[in-house]
Amino acid sequence: MKPNTLIVSEVFYSIQGEGPTMGVPAVFLRLAGCNLLCESKTWRCDTIEVWQKGKATPFDEVFDETHLAAFKHNAHLVITGGEPLLHQHAIVDFLTRIFSSPSFAPVIEIETNGTIIPSEGIKRWVSKFNVSPKLANSGEIYERRVNEVALRHFANMRYKSMFKFVVSKQEDLLDIEDEFGFLPNGMIMLMPAGDTRAKLNKIRPIVIDMCKASGFWYSERLHIVAWNKKKGV
Numbered sequence: 001m002k003p004n005t006l007i008v009s010e011v012f013y014s015i016q017g018e019g020p021t022m023g024v025p026a027v028f029l030r031l032a033g034c035n036l037l038c039e040s041k042t043w044r045c046d047t048i049e050v051w052q053k054g055k056a057t058p059f060d061e062v063f064d065e066t067h068l069a070a071f072k073h074n075a076h077l078v079i080t081g082g083e084p085l086l087h088q089h090a091i092v093d094f095l096t097r098i099f100s101s102p103s104f105a106p107v108i109e110i111e112t113n114g115t116i117i118p119s120e121g122i123k124r125w126v127s128k129f130n131v132s133p134k135l136a137n138s139g140e141i142y143e144r145r146v147n148e149v150a151l152r153h154f155a156n157m158r159y160k161s162m163f164k165f166v167v168s169k170q171e172d173l174l175d176i177e178d179e180f181g182f183l184p185n186g187m188i189m190l191m192p193a194g195d196t197r198a199k200l201n202k203i204r205p206i207v208i209d210m211c212k213a214s215g216f217w218y219s220e221r222l223h224i225v226a227w228n229k230k231k232g233v
Contacts, residue, residue: 001056001087001090002056004058004059004093004097005056005057005058005059005090006029006031006056006057006059006062006087006090006091006094007031007032007033007054007055007056007057007087008029008030008031008032008054008055008057008062009030009031009032009050009051009053009054009055009081009082010028010030010050010231010232011027011028011029011030011062011063011064011067012027012028012232012233013025013026013027013028013066013067013070013075014026014028014223014233015222015223016076016078016109016222017220017221017222017223017224017225017226018130018164018191018219018220018221018222018223019109019111019130019162019164019189019219020128020130020162020189020217021076021107021109021128022219022220022222023222024075024076025070025073025074025075025076026075026076026077026078026109027063027067027070027071027075027076027077027078027106028078028080029062029077029078029079029080030047030050030051030080030081030082031051031054031079031080031081031082031084031086031087031091032051032052032053032054032081032082033051033054033081033082033083033086033087034051034081034082034083034086034113035083035086035113035115035116035144036083036113036115036134036138036140036144036145037139037140038134038138038139038140039139040137040138040139044195046195046229047080047081047082047231050231050232051081051082059093059094059097059098060097060098062094062098063098071106074106074107075106076106076107076108076109077105077106077107077108077109078108078109078110078111079091079108079109079110079111080110080111081111081112083112083113083115083116084110084111084112085110085112085116085118085122086116088116088118088119088121088122089119089121091122091125092119092121092122092125095108095125102124102125105125107127107128108125108126108127108128109126109127109128109129109130110122110126110128110129110130111130111132112129112130112131112132113131113132113133113134113145114131114132114133114147114150114151114154114163115144115145115146115147115150116147116150117147117149117150117153118153118154123157123160126160127160128160128161128162129154129157129160129161129162130162130164131151131154131161131162131163131164132163132164132165132166133145133146133151133163133165133180134146134166135165135166135167135172135175135176135179136175137166137167137168137172137175137193138166142179146179146180148182151163151180151182151183152182155182155183155184155187158184158187161187162187162188162189163180163183163187163188163189164188164189164190164191164219165180165188165189165190165191166191166192166193167190167191167192167193167207167210168192168193168194168203168206168207169206170210173190173210173213173214176188185214185215185216188216188217189216189217189218189219190207190210190211190214190216190217190218190219191207191218191219191220191221192204192206192207192221194221194224195224195229196224196228196229197224197225197228200221200224200225
């Protein structure tokens, strides 16, 4: 990667559709590439076609005037992928260039699969890590999708991290209890695996009942409720 560039897949202004800050206006910066594929018979990454493509973009060309104006009106910056922590050193350089210091930056969220330990540099900038560990329903083998050392690192940042699992059936809840029992219950959210309004409507009641039974939080998928399968909104 060229110095002073990010491999950008897309940038758009919307609202946060998932997780603990759901509903907040946010500028999404999607970076290319991931260390997981998550493409099984029953569950598929819903942004795979986007993050598989990217363009080396100079730091000063990543945001336009609309994005910068949104930050002045308290919009969050959500850095997502793919897996954005593959680029964490470039992200720190980028944030330093654009915002000069954390005190002059918007609230910054990073959406990550939890397999990579964040650097001290990026932790100084990020207010919220939205960690989405992958279950067996992703099609990935355990050794690729679970890094317990990294997940415990996120768990130790109790006020900065939340763990969000994509689920659709009771067996998924059993997998969480079996494979991720070391994570604090109060930091776990369940989100339905539906990637269309129709699927979401079917799975939502099941997941809500799972939350009631387990005490885990529920996360909606507001972008699907609002726009169905449309991307970049």
